[in-house]
Amino acid sequence: MxxxxxxxxxxxxxxxxxxxxxEKAEKELFASYGVDIKTEDLKDTKGLSEKAYLSIIRxxxxxTAPLEEMKLRGRAILKKYFAAELNYIPGFxxxxxxxxxxxxxxxxxxxxxxxMNWIFDNTQVRNHFRWSVTADDVLHTxxxxxxxxxxxHLMDVKPENTMVIEDSANGLKSAIAAGAITIGFLSGSSQDxxxxxxxxxxxxxxxxxxxxxxxxxxxxx
Numbered sequence: 001m002x003x004x005x006x007x008x009x010x011x012x013x014x015x016x017x018x019x020x021x022x023e024k025a026e027k028e029l030f031a032s033y034g035v036d037i038k039t040e041d042l043k044d045t046k047g048l049s050e051k052a053y054l055s056i057i058r059x060x061x062x063x064t065a066p067l068e069e070m071k072l073r074g075r076a077i078l079k080k081y082f083a084a085e086l087n088y089i090p091g092f093x094x095x096x097x098x099x100x101x102x103x104x105x106x107x108x109x110x111x112x113x114x115x116m117n118w119i120f121d122n123t124q125v126r127n128h129f130r131w132s133v134t135a136d137d138v139l140h141t142x143x144x145x146x147x148x149x150x151x152x153h154l155m156d157v158k159p160e161n162t163m164v165i166e167d168s169a170n171g172l173k174s175a176i177a178a179g180a181i182t183i184g185f186l187s188g189s190s191q192d193x194x195x196x197x198x199x200x201x202x203x204x205x206x207x208x209x210x211x212x213x214x215x216x217x218x219x220x221x
Contacts, residue, residue, distance in 0.1 A: 004181070004215055005161040007099055008151050009129075010047070011109035011116070013167035013187045016125055017089050018082070019046070025078040026057075032073065035061050047168030049110045049141040050074070079118065086123045089187060091204030096128060098208070104155050107132040108147045108164075110171075131155050143170040148178035163214075165207065172197050181214075183207060 012018040030037045045053035107129040113136045133151045140146045159179035167185040184194030201207045
């Protein structure tokens with residue numbers, strides 16, 4: 001079996017504890033249009049690009065507001081919550097500081113480059129990555145495999161030598177289709193949500209233990 005040469009992280013729900021903030025912002029956004037959205041109706045949009053998720057919800061609730069207007073209003077609401085509350089997932093920094101000295105590390109997110117730059121400039125979260133792929137860098141966002149194929153190309157590693165940490169079904173579909181090894185990170189999800197992932201972990205202690213075990217297993221092959 002091939003060695004692990006790189007680890008690629010999703011952003012929301014893997015690096016930062018943003019999913020509860022997205023849910024609050026989304027509910028506030030749709031309430032401003034008179035729509036009382038249900039939490040379960042947001043589940044299948046997790047990990048999608050802004051345009052994709054807004055289009056799905058807009059069609060699902062038969063909303064007539066212009067998509068561009070919804071984008072701008074939604075971004076303003078989200079930034080309000082991010083500026084006040086955004087923080088790292090517990091254990092990420094400690095894990096990253098260890099693993100980044102041993103393998104290449106990259107970021108693959110469905111967020112836009114502008115939003116990522118705004119986060120790094122306006123919250124306590126910083127950019128830890130030399131290599132990154134955003135929604136602006138691909139023609140097809142997750143669950144299409146292009147984001148993970150592109151980040152592997154940028155890092156000059158093969159997908160089969162790359163471990164991906166993802167917290168959404170759409171993100172895992174992207175990584176699996178690209179040919180990467182996958183860890184389903186169970187931040188707010190259950191094991192049943194990730195039936196096809198190679199591994200699952202509830203926190204970064206489990207992630208670290210998994211990767212150590214995988215590396216040792218590969219050495220023995």
